[in-house]
Amino acid sequence: xxxxxxxxxxxxxxxxxxxxxxxxxxVRGVPQTVINESVQFVGNVPEAVFxxxxxxxxxxx
Amino acid sequence: MAFMSEENQRxxxxxxxxxxxxxxxEFFTERESPIIIPxxxxxxxxxxxxxxxxxxxxxxxxxLDVHEVTTTGxxxxxxxxxxxxxxxxxxxxxxxxxxxxxLPSGYEFSVLIGSLVDVSRxxxxxxxxxxxxxxxxxxxxxIQVFVTPT
Numbered sequence: 001x002x003x004x005x006x007x008x009x010x011x012x013x014x015x016x017x018x019x020x021x022x023x024x025x026x027v028r029g030v031p032q033t034v035i036n037e038s039v040q041f042v043g044n045v046p047e048a049v050f051x052x053x054x055x056x057x058x059x060x061x
Numbered sequence: 062m063a064f065m066s067e068e069n070q071r072x073x074x075x076x077x078x079x080x081x082x083x084x085x086x087e088f089f090t091e092r093e094s095p096i097i098i099p100x101x102x103x104x105x106x107x108x109x110x111x112x113x114x115x116x117x118x119x120x121x122x123x124x125l126d127v128h129e130v131t132t133t134g135x136x137x138x139x140x141x142x143x144x145x146x147x148x149x150x151x152x153x154x155x156x157x158x159x160x161x162x163x164l165p166s167g168y169e170f171s172v173l174i175g176s177l178v179d180v181s182r183x184x185x186x187x188x189x190x191x192x193x194x195x196x197x198x199x200x201x202x203x204i205q206v207f208v209t210p211t
Contacts, residue, residue, distance in 0.1 A: 001204065002157030003185040005195040008202045009141075012172065014163025015207040017105055018144060022207065032207045051191045058194075058202065 001054070036060070064112045070119060073174055077120040080181040085124050087149040088113055089142045092129040102145075105164040109146040112164065116174070122181065150176060154183030167210035 002010035015022045015030060025034050029042045033050075035057035045053075065073070090106040110127065117123040130137045130145070140149060148161040159180060165173040179185070187195070 002159045003155050006156040007198040008157035010204045011160045013207050017163040027207045030209050034205045
């Protein structure tokens, strides 16, 4: 998504190295994805599901 | 000590034949010091740097730029980096920003290799529906994916 759109910043974070982020987002399982601080989900989801989460995050402002 | 065996290097060289545009890897790390500070600020910075040096040596389309910074350093501030080790990958045709924080080891190493190929080809390979959602974006979206090495 970040390849395709200039508004997107995509980060991969090694959670064991940054426990402060793990605590901040309550990371329990991996991969855990956080979009705009507002939407979180765990697991390697299909693109259509990811898209729904993205839309939810965008509409949440 | 090399991170990759000769066999790994051969396999990755084959994968890198798919590279298209040159990829620029901006790597942010701590300043190297001859003094060992127990529990120093960035225990994985040195290994990440060595690993990336090995990776870029496998293709002349990969270019590594190392920035030794404090987390409040100017280069880091400009790129919005607030923790290290950090890697930003870019290439012609790539619109947004793709970053990696930490040492990409274990399974994540293959994710890194795959990401370099995708970035080089500027190929997101997304469904039409996803491209439509993205085309309507008019403000920033920050996606963070938390992973572990295994």
